Amino acid sequence: MKISYHGHSVVKIQTQGKTILIDPFINGNELTDLTVSGEQPDAILLTHAHNDHVGDTVELAKASGAVVVATVELANYLGTQGIETVGMNLGGAHHFDFGTVKFTKAFHSSSYTTESGDVVYGGMPAGILFEAEGKTVYHAGDTELFGDMELIGKRHSIDLAFVPIGDFFTMGPDDAAYAVELIKPKTVVPVHYNTFPPIKQDPEHFKSQVTGAQVNIMQPGDSIDL
Template sequence: MKVSFHGHSVVKIQTAGKVILIDPFISGNGLTDLVASEEKPDVILLTHAHNDHVGDTVELALRNNSQVVAPVELANYLAGQGVETVGMNLGGAKEFEFGTVKYTKAFHSSSYTTPEGDAIYGGMPAGILFKAEGKAIYHAGDTEVFGDMEIIGNRNEIDLAFVPIGDFFTMGPDDAAYAVELIKPKTVVPIHYNTFPPINQDPEYFKGLVKGAEVKIMQPGDVIDY
């Protein structure tokens, strides 16, 4: 399994001969190393409906016949755009041929703004717990810290966690470090920072706060091999 980071909250997982993209915000993302027209995901997993997470989903899915897994209201909207979707909800898990996807709580908001300026309700925001090849990867999505992260950590041996540290729209470095104590991952990667001025942060400051986990500050394109 290969897991790579591509700026903002974009994560790519390669497993079981499949390419999985989480929150593929590529076009308009000044930090990413990806080019939307060159990506060929088999599967797209979405945490919530905000445009900086849905990103290039429709274009990618239509061009590559990608399966899109998303919170159910967002999945219903994307299905109306011609995309093949699987709509899930918090606490629900499904075993796919490429691995198991479970949606967890996140505390945030969730709406998609169309090119015409209309706001589409995207359902509950979520985190994603992905399991494959004996590994568990937790993508927290956009969220504040919350006590039930301890449940996620207690009930799952998490190998790798991606947590937002940008503050302003999500938890900042101090709260994110506390979240790591609750989640108890072996390795944690900070995400959702430095993409826009309001979320500028120093990941080294976050690293210095974290206890009990290895912190990897990944640059766009960096890969973790399992």
């Protein structure tokens, strides 16, 4: 399994001949190395409805035929845009042909703002547990630090975790480092920082606070083989 990071919270997973994109915010993301025209995902997984996470999902799914997996309210809304969606909810897991997806709790908000300025309710925000090839990847989504992260770590042996460190909208570096103690991944990657002025952070500070896990500060385009 090859996992790559592409700025903000964008993660690509390549496994078993399939390509999965998580939170594909490409256009408007100055940190990403991706282009919408250059991606042909088989599946798109979304943590929540904010525009900097839904990103280019509709355009990508229409061009590639990718199935979009999200919490049910967001999936229902995106389904009206003419794409294939699967709506799930927190605690639920499903075995797809590209791997197993399970949605976990996250503490944040979730709404999508249309081009006309309308705000669409996106249901609960979520983290995502993805399992394939005997490995488990956890994308925490946008969240604060919360105690049930310990349950996630106890219930799942996490090989690689992506956690937000930007502060302001999510947990900052110090809380994220404590979250790593609860999640207990083998390797952790900081995400959701430096994209916008309010979330400017030094990932080295986060790294210096983490104990018990390897910290990989990934640049857009960097990859990890699990």
